[in-house]
Amino acid sequence: MSTLTQPIGLFDSGLGGLTVVKELIRALPHESFIYFGDTARLPYGNKNPAIERYALENTYCLVEKKIKALVIACHTASAFSLSTLRKTFEIPIIGMIEASVQKAIQTTRTGHIALLGTKGTVQSNIYPKSIQKLLPSAQVTSIACPLFVPLIEEQWIDHPTTRIIVREYLTPLRNKPIDTIILGCTHYNLLQKIIQEEVDANITLIDSASACAEHLSYFLQEYRLTAPSQSFVSHQYYTSEDPISFRLHAENIFGHSLSTVHFLSSETAAKASSLI
Amino acid sequence: MSTLTQPIGLFDSGLGGLTVVKELIRALPHESFIYFGDTARLPYGNKNPAIERYALENTYCLVEKKIKALVIACHTASAFSLSTLRKTFEIPIIGMIEASVQKAIQTTRTGHIALLGTKGTVQSNIYPKSIQKLLPSAQVTSIACPLFVPLIEEQWIDHPTTRIIVREYLTPLRNKPIDTIILGCTHYNLLQKIIQEEVDANITLIDSASACAEHLSYFLQEYRLTAPSQSFVSHQYYTSEDPISFRLHAENIFGHSLSTVHFLSSETAAKASSLI
Numbered sequence: 001m002s003t004l005t006q007p008i009g010l011f012d013s014g015l016g017g018l019t020v021v022k023e024l025i026r027a028l029p030h031e032s033f034i035y036f037g038d039t040a041r042l043p044y045g046n047k048n049p050a051i052e053r054y055a056l057e058n059t060y061c062l063v064e065k066k067i068k069a070l071v072i073a074c075h076t077a078s079a080f081s082l083s084t085l086r087k088t089f090e091i092p093i094i095g096m097i098e099a100s101v102q103k104a105i106q107t108t109r110t111g112h113i114a115l116l117g118t119k120g121t122v123q124s125n126i127y128p129k130s131i132q133k134l135l136p137s138a139q140v141t142s143i144a145c146p147l148f149v150p151l152i153e154e155q156w157i158d159h160p161t162t163r164i165i166v167r168e169y170l171t172p173l174r175n176k177p178i179d180t181i182i183l184g185c186t187h188y189n190l191l192q193k194i195i196q197e198e199v200d201a202n203i204t205l206i207d208s209a210s211a212c213a214e215h216l217s218y219f220l221q222e223y224r225l226t227a228p229s230q231s232f233v234s235h236q237y238y239t240s241e242d243p244i245s246f247r248l249h250a251e252n253i254f255g256h257s258l259s260t261v262h263f264l265s266s267e268t269a270a271k272a273s274s275l276i
Numbered sequence: 277m278s279t280l281t282q283p284i285g286l287f288d289s290g291l292g293g294l295t296v297v298k299e300l301i302r303a304l305p306h307e308s309f310i311y312f313g314d315t316a317r318l319p320y321g322n323k324n325p326a327i328e329r330y331a332l333e334n335t336y337c338l339v340e341k342k343i344k345a346l347v348i349a350c351h352t353a354s355a356f357s358l359s360t361l362r363k364t365f366e367i368p369i370i371g372m373i374e375a376s377v378q379k380a381i382q383t384t385r386t387g388h389i390a391l392l393g394t395k396g397t398v399q400s401n402i403y404p405k406s407i408q409k410l411l412p413s414a415q416v417t418s419i420a421c422p423l424f425v426p427l428i429e430e431q432w433i434d435h436p437t438t439r440i441i442v443r444e445y446l447t448p449l450r451n452k453p454i455d456t457i458i459l460g461c462t463h464y465n466l467l468q469k470i471i472q473e474e475v476d477a478n479i480t481l482i483d484s485a486s487a488c489a490e491h492l493s494y495f496l497q498e499y500r501l502t503a504p505s506q507s508f509v510s511h512q513y514y515t516s517e518d519p520i521s522f523r524l525h526a527e528n529i530f531g532h533s534l535s536t537v538h539f540l541s542s543e544t545a546a547k548a549s550s551l552i
């Protein structure tokens with residue numbers, strides 16, 4: 001197998017990263033993907049320092065499957081593990097943060113940007129730091145929204161209670177000249193409609209999945225890793241928990257049926273190798 | 277150290293089990309407890325089949341610390357691992373389910389009982405089965421309430437949104453002659469007040485922590501393991517994630533300061549032993 005036709009690996013704490021894969025498959029139709037959802041240990045949102053170890057174990061297992069590059073399809077894992085993974089593995093690796101930051105900076109006119117994320121991502125302070133590195137005058141308002149993921153998992157996406165909670169979390173943005181909001185968790189893309197309805201129509205939401213697709217396309221070109229257009233394409237899905245339930249949720253996100261979902265315990269596989 | 281003065285071990289997926297320890301310390305003041313909160317892998321609520329492995333690893337680590345008995349301070353872990361743990365370890369072990377079931381049967385007059393629990397506990401069907409074994413005419417209405425734990429972790433215990441969500445989850449109980457509701461998850465004890473306000477005043481809520489304290493007291497007597505009244509008492513706390521954050525949450529539940537909280541990665545310790 002030539003390097004170019006090797007798959008791109010992705011991991012996330014569970015299902016949220018599937019919104020990223022969906023967008024990557026649409027935007028990069030000649031690439032193959034291997035997705036690992038670590039549902040047995042989800043959520044990662046508030047689990048620093050364990051996240052770094054989980055990320056190492058997950059990446060080890062994906063590297064074993066001969067991936068040509070890795071996308072950390074989870075903002076919190078990107079915040080806490082990107083630099084360690086880059087030091088540990090030789091393949092090119094991207095996270096979710098750079099892509100959203102670049103897109104936000106291209107979008108904002110007022111320099112007032114809001115970030116919605118998990119507690120872990122907000123506490124890491126990585127968004128304000130990365131934004132201000134590129135745009136020192138930027139003002140970033142960060143809001144942790146820990147109830148969003150459980151609401152989405154409960155499938156209360158159009159539920160009146162979700163609207164009340166969205167409104168409450170967005171209260172600190174009122175009376176600020178915010179013009180750009182980063183949806184800083186892959187799950188939050190599923191709440192895009194309700195969030196847009198609750199803020200001024202002139203505010204642009206940065207959907208991290210499409211920002212990531214643009215970034216990955218550029219990145220593959222830079223590393224000369226783009227798959228040729230006649231490539232045989234195959235996508236594989238792994239989960240550390242019940243594959244049947246994972247498949248049902250994934251099919252719901254994709255809107256079509258999936259071939260087999262495999263079980264993989266990344267912690268066991270990585271430890272058995274004695275490399276981690 | 278005599279067996280009688282050895283500590284009693286408890287584990288839970290995180291913080292919910294602390295409501296149980298608090299009640300056990302109050303009810304059994306001569307006993308010492310070692311609590312392990314597996315916060316790095318929480319929640320267990322919807323993680324069958326991984327729960328059984330987690331329970332084995334956690335119990336192995338507690339047994340290494342010379343406990344005289346074990347309380348599985350988590351309903352979901354009790355549902356999925358009690359029989360395996362009893363087969364694997366020699367110490368006496370109790371779960372959260374028997375205690376609540378016995379209390380509910382002593383309480384109900386109509387035989388109509390409701391169970392509020394995690395998705396895992398509800399899907400296991402263990403409550404209806406255990407109740408109907410003792411009271412075949414009983415009618416059990418089970419409701420999965422997956423948003424309760426995140427709301428409690430967000431400390432929205434008295435929040436108006438929590439009341440709306442409680443009301444929505446309890447809708448299936450309307451117009452049924454329910455007289456007993458089992459709070460079938462250790463976290464839910466913290467929502468006892470709001471749940472009681474949302475149901476008929478004649479309905480009795482079964483608080484699983486106090487049911488467990490009664491059951492454990494009887495159980496220790498039966499196994500002749502009760503600590504003598506002059507015992508030196510010491511309580512220890514372990515977590516698989518950030519001990520500082522765990523301590524803050526624990527102090528909030530206990531209402532007083534705690535001595536040191538230790539870090540313990542039960543999966544690593546259990547695997548290193550090569551016994552699991």
